[in-house]
Amino acid sequence: MYVCLCNPxxxxxxxxxxxxxxVKKSPAQIYKACSGGEQPCCGTCLxxxxxxxxxxx
Ligand code: FES
Numbered sequence: 001m002y003v004c005l006c007n008p009x010x011x012x013x014x015x016x017x018x019x020x021x022x023v024k025k026s027p028a029q030i031y032k033a034c035s036g037g038e039q040p041c042c043g044t045c046l047x048x049x050x051x052x053x054x055x056x057x
Contacts, residue, residue, distance in 0.1 A: 003048055006041035009034040014049060018056045027053050 001011050017023050017033040027050045031040055040046060 004045040007035035007038040014052050
């Protein structure tokens with residue numbers, strides 16, 4: 001399932017970033033890891049990313 005459509009990545013990409021020890025577990029860092037370093041555009045996906053980071057904590 002796509003999480004972000006502006007810089008397309010999926011929930012699997014988020015899970016991979018969450019299990020990558022080299023990625024800090026903040027929504028901003030997870031976004032950066034999944035988007036190839038791009039900044040969020042519309043921000044619609046950030047709520048879901050925050051939830052996924054919170055669930056993984
Ligand atoms: S859907 Fe992720 S920044 Fe727009």
